[in-house]
Amino acid sequence: MSEKHPSLTMAFGERAKNASHPLTDYLFRLMELKSSNLCLSADVYTARELLSLADKAGPSIVVLKTHYDLISGWDYNPQTGTGAKLATLARKHGFLIFEDRKFVDIGKTVQMQYTAGTARIIDWAHIVNANIDAGKDMVRAMTEAAAKWKERINYEVKTSVTVGTPVSDQFDDGENGDDPDRLDPREQYTGFTRDSRDVDARKGSIVSITTVTQSFESVDSPRLSKNINEGDDIVFPGIEEAPSDRGLLLLAQMSTKGCLMTEEYTQACVEAARENKGFVMGYVSQESLNTAPDDNFIHITPGCKLPPEGEEENGHLEGDGLGQQYNTPAKLICIKGVDVVIVGRGIILAGDPPSEAERYRKKAWKAYLSRVA
Numbered sequence: 165m166s167e168k169h170p171s172l173t174m175a176f177g178e179r180a181k182n183a184s185h186p187l188t189d190y191l192f193r194l195m196e197l198k199s200s201n202l203c204l205s206a207d208v209y210t211a212r213e214l215l216s217l218a219d220k221a222g223p224s225i226v227v228l229k230t231h232y233d234l235i236s237g238w239d240y241n242p243q244t245g246t247g248a249k250l251a252t253l254a255r256k257h258g259f260l261i262f263e264d265r266k267f268v269d270i271g272k273t274v275q276m277q278y279t280a281g282t283a284r285i286i287d288w289a290h291i292v293n294a295n296i297d298a299g300k301d302m303v304r305a306m307t308e309a310a311a312k313w314k315e316r317i318n319y320e321v322k323t324s325v326t327v328g329t330p331v332s333d334q335f336d337d338g339e340n341g342d343d344p345d346r347l348d349p350r351e352q353y354t355g356f357t358r359d360s361r362d363v364d365a366r367k368g369s370i371v372s373i374t375t376v377t378q379s380f381e382s383v384d385s386p387r388l389s390k391n392i393n394e395g396d397d398i399v400f401p402g403i404e405e406a407p408s409d410r411g412l413l414l415l416a417q418m419s420t421k422g423c424l425m426t427e428e429y430t431q432a433c434v435e436a437a438r439e440n441k442g443f444v445m446g447y448v449s450q451e452s453l454n455t456a457p458d459d460n461f462i463h464i465t466p467g468c469k470l471p472p473e474g475e476e477e478n479g480h481l482e483g484d485g486l487g488q489q490y491n492t493p494a495k496l497i498c499i500k501g502v503d504v505v506i507v508g509r510g511i512i513l514a515g516d517p518p519s520e521a522e523r524y525r526k527k528a529w530k531a532y533l534s535r536v537a
């Protein structure tokens with residue numbers, strides 16, 4: 165890490181102006197607005213706890229980090245489920261959602277894990293992260309998947325329904341039956357009603373056909389309009405809604421004892437970030453990796469804890485006994501040069517998590533102010 169890199173002394177508001185990713189620009193401005201560079205790692209057990217914690221700690225944070233797969237009772241409904249509820253809280257309190265999925269696989273598999281399946285992570289998480297052990301092509305695969313998704317959600321679904329008398333070739337069961345696009349409910353669905361008196365339907369006469377055609381119409385709002393219910397559209401004052409762009413953080417270094425990520429691996433992350441600036445926002449790392457003159461990546465850092473209130477801040481912090489190691493916000497932000505600290509158990513296990521989140525917010529912000537002073 166070069167101590168003199170301009171990103172270490174530049175205010176977040178200034179860095180927003182040079183950001184190559186719309187979400188990084190937004191996040192830097194949000195950080196200035198809320199005087200916060202705190203990410204809460206909401207590693208709790210149930211969806212109810214997650215939503216309650218997000219609502220209560222929301223005012224102190226700029227990023228809420230999830231591990232959706234450790235939450236019991238996660239509701240997958242795209243309109244009313246846990247992801248949609250988190251998105252509502254994110255708009256209300258002004259924070260971004262970061263699903264800590266640590267993707268690592270061949271490009272095609274990762275594209276599917278990111279955009280499809282039960283969780284449809286891309287629909288509700290502004291940010292995800294990836295371990296690029298599989299190689300840099302995986303980052304390109306995710307970049308392409310996110311671009312396709314964005315193209316798609318920027319169009320609102322328009323539905324028209326027609327009912328008509330059938331003509332014989334309209335009910336050839338085999339026709340289009342193998343076309344997967346036809347099965348996508350957002351594109352086209354055709355259903356038909358058989359005469360209910362014919363129980364086995366073999367000789368049934370078709371009395372009506374209902375065709376539901378859905379077309380896409382361009383909309384300006386960055387949000388997924390189909391996910392918004394009445395009363396859920398409160399937006400945090402002082403800044404516009406987050407852009408609909410999606411962003412990636414590369415897991416370049418880990419906080420754990422004996423981590424096997426080599427310097428060569430970390431350097432490959434730096435190259436992948438520079439090659440995919442339109443999608444990669446920055447890194448999950450333990451220090452600043454901005455070295456080229458125009459590097460302006462954001463660094464989000466776990467393994468952060470404060471000693472209990474009133475205790476010496478420069479003393480040694482115990483790990484968790486399972487490999488996790490901790491540093492204070494002051495060390496990570498002022499000495500290591502990272503931008504946002506991620507805190508999980510330091511806040512969650514406190515007697516009063518929202519006020520502990522506020523204590524971390526103040527400490528981390530003070531460290532940032534002294535770095536740029």
Ligand code: 6AU
Binds near residue numbers: 506
């Ligand atoms: O503050 P903690 O130790 O309770 O939680 C730290 C959180 C956990 C980890 O899965 C995550 O941060 N994490 C990561 C991430 C964010 O990718 C990388 C890493 O090197 N160390 C780490 O703890 O949810």
